[in-house]
Amino acid sequence: MADTNGNAQAVAPSRITTRGGLRGLLDKLLATSAGNIIVAFVLIQLACIIAGLIWSEQFRYLSPSNISIMLKAIPTLGIIALGVGFLMIAGEFDLSVGSIYAFTAVVCSMLIAAGLSAWLAAPLMIVVGAAISMSNGLIAMRFLLPSFIVSLGAMLFWKGMIFFVHGAQAIRFSGSESFKEAFAGSLGPIQMPFVWFFVLTVLFHFTLRHHRFGNHVFAVGGNAPAATANGVRPMQVKLICFALAGACAALSGIISAARVGSVTPAQGGGLELQAIAAAVIGGVALTGGRGSMIGVFLGSALIYTIQDVLLLMRAPGFYLDIFVGALIVFAAIANQLVGRGAGK
Amino acid sequence: MNAPLLETRGVTKRYGNLEALRGVDFHISANEIVALLGDNGAGKSTLVKLLSGINPPTSGELYARGEKVTINTRQESEDIGIETIYQDMAVVDDMEIWRNMFLGRELRNALGFLKEAEMKSMTMNELSSGVDISGIDSADQLVGSLSGGQKQAVAIARAVHFRKSILLLDEPTSALSVRETNKLLDYISNLRGRGTSAVFVTHNIYHAYEICDRFVVMSHGTKVHDITKAETSVDDLTQMVINS
Numbered sequence: 045m046a047d048t049n050g051n052a053q054a055v056a057p058s059r060i061t062t063r064g065g066l067r068g069l070l071d072k073l074l075a076t077s078a079g080n081i082i083v084a085f086v087l088i089q090l091a092c093i094i095a096g097l098i099w100s101e102q103f104r105y106l107s108p109s110n111i112s113i114m115l116k117a118i119p120t121l122g123i124i125a126l127g128v129g130f131l132m133i134a135g136e137f138d139l140s141v142g143s144i145y146a147f148t149a150v151v152c153s154m155l156i157a158a159g160l161s162a163w164l165a166a167p168l169m170i171v172v173g174a175a176i177s178m179s180n181g182l183i184a185m186r187f188l189l190p191s192f193i194v195s196l197g198a199m200l201f202w203k204g205m206i207f208f209v210h211g212a213q214a215i216r217f218s219g220s221e222s223f224k225e226a227f228a229g230s231l232g233p234i235q236m237p238f239v240w241f242f243v244l245t246v247l248f249h250f251t252l253r254h255h256r257f258g259n260h261v262f263a264v265g266g267n268a269p270a271a272t273a274n275g276v277r278p279m280q281v282k283l284i285c286f287a288l289a290g291a292c293a294a295l296s297g298i299i300s301a302a303r304v305g306s307v308t309p310a311q312g313g314g315l316e317l318q319a320i321a322a323a324v325i326g327g328v329a330l331t332g333g334r335g336s337m338i339g340v341f342l343g344s345a346l347i348y349t350i351q352d353v354l355l356l357m358r359a360p361g362f363y364l365d366i367f368v369g370a371l372i373v374f375a376a377i378a379n380q381l382v383g384r385g386a387g388k
Numbered sequence: 389m390n391a392p393l394l395e396t397r398g399v400t401k402r403y404g405n406l407e408a409l410r411g412v413d414f415h416i417s418a419n420e421i422v423a424l425l426g427d428n429g430a431g432k433s434t435l436v437k438l439l440s441g442i443n444p445p446t447s448g449e450l451y452a453r454g455e456k457v458t459i460n461t462r463q464e465s466e467d468i469g470i471e472t473i474y475q476d477m478a479v480v481d482d483m484e485i486w487r488n489m490f491l492g493r494e495l496r497n498a499l500g501f502l503k504e505a506e507m508k509s510m511t512m513n514e515l516s517s518g519v520d521i522s523g524i525d526s527a528d529q530l531v532g533s534l535s536g537g538q539k540q541a542v543a544i545a546r547a548v549h550f551r552k553s554i555l556l557l558d559e560p561t562s563a564l565s566v567r568e569t570n571k572l573l574d575y576i577s578n579l580r581g582r583g584t585s586a587v588f589v590t591h592n593i594y595h596a597y598e599i600c601d602r603f604v605v606m607s608h609g610t611k612v613h614d615i616t617k618a619e620t621s622v623d624d625l626t627q628m629v630i631n632s
Contacts, residue, residue, distance in 0.1 A: 259483075
């Protein structure tokens with residue numbers, strides 16, 4: 045703010061030129077870490093909506109059933125991506141989230157089948173998910189290993205553990221009606237999974253941008269030695285982020301179990317990379333220290349928008365890989381350009 | 389005689405096979421400004437980091453106001469009243485100036501949420517008073533977008549703002565202009581009247597001689613000279629650093 049600067053401003057004329065009107069607004073938007081994704085998301089949605097209005101018979105993008113399918117599909121990946129994105133901003137990875145997603149859902153279903161209330165089994169398994177991810181972080185930091193490698197091992201380990209504790213067959217998720225209502229029901233026209241996803245996004249956003257802990261997360265991910273020099277403890281901060289990533293993965297697994305009514309042990313494969321993709325598309329830097337939860341939210345939504353558009357156009361499944369693959373690279377380039385603009 | 393504010397006795401710091409500090413006895417008293425001189429690799433920065441708690445000693449003892457202490461974390465050094473301007477500035481490029489300024493010591497409400505407006509205005513106040521560096525228009529600028537001198541100004545403003553009894557300055561003028569350097573030197577020499585002592589690490593012996601009361605010359609991890617201003621001159625000090 046120029047006027048709070050007082051007399052120092054007299055010798056230091058502002059060298060930041062700001063453009064007015066719509067272009068100025070665009071400049072401001074692109075300068076934020078979620079700027080690229082917001083612009084891309086809005087443009088793609090506009091294109092889809094216009095196409096849906098013009099060819100309403102062939103391209104049923106705006107039909108209630110299509111919108112309902114989208115809102116159901118997004119939270120599964122989205123909730124995982126929030127935790128993964130948060131952890132990535134702190135400068136770490138967890139590739140085991142897909143396995144945690146399946147493992148906790150399977151064990152939760154087993155516990156419920158054995159007579160435990162879903163209201164107890166679910167929180168318990170969310171804690172287990174957090175503990176699994178934390179153990180990855182602990183091993184990585186204790187032995188100075190990249191978390192990428194440690195969690196790659198954990199991904200296989202916990203995938204194997206699912207078959208060890210349960211076997212390969214699907215298991216029914218028979219939680220109480222009240223539990224299913226809370227996690228897979230609907231609030232007015234919106235399904236509960238999406239409500240959870242939205243609430244978590246808002247909660248994580250405020251924690252990251254406006255809470256002391258978020259400040260430390262950015263510092264630890266951006267420059268860990270500088271954070272240490274200022275009294276922040278990187279290990280402590282990162283472990284909490286690992287716990288969040290694991291808890292999110294478990295929550296997502298339990299929500300989709302409640303929604304579908306059963307769990308297959310093989311589900312969740314590939315979700316870890318999709319979550320990283322959603323985070324990168326949403327503007328999270330692979331090197332840590334940069335990113336936003338709004339970006340991750342839109343990144344997850346964008347992946348499913350593309351998937352949905354391809355389905356509506358009856359394109360073969362591999363088209364999704366081609367599009368999402370290209371999008372990841374474009375997003376990474378865009379992030380890099382934004383980063384360089386900040387003087388890196 | 390009063391016990392020194394801060395004292396090291398026989399402090400050693402090893403990095404594997406390298407002995408960066410070898411049995412260093414160093415002290416700083418109240419209202420004293422001590423210059424830490426010596427060639428590159430003499431151990432000046434190692435000593436500063438050791439006193440700041442981010443680089444604990446391998447062996448040796450530390451005393452604060454006569455009492456034996458440990459300084460193994462930044463928290464412990466802060467409790468003793470130490471504030472540091474690090475040589476590498478210890479700022480996070482991807483964060484705004486105000487977030488860097490208050491990193492680790494955020495002003496927050498009972499729930500831990502940040503008092504942003506307050507921190508921003510305090511940041512601008514500190515940047516425009518104190519050392520007064522030009523060209524910083526807003527506390528919302530990312531530190532990565534600043535010049536070297538401006539980054540150093542942020543690091544200085546942070547240490548000055550939270551200053552308590554001891555200020556450690558590790559080459560704080562390396563990226564500053566002549567005008568800014570003079571302002572900082574003025575500021576440091578006025579610290580005495582404000583109850584703050586300082587350790588000033590520099591390669592510029594003229595600057596050191598201008599503002600410091602005592603001069604400690606280090607070489608290859610040991611202290612080789614410890615001399616007061618009355619006993620020496622710029623030429624003597626130059627010879628000590630060169631010949632050490």
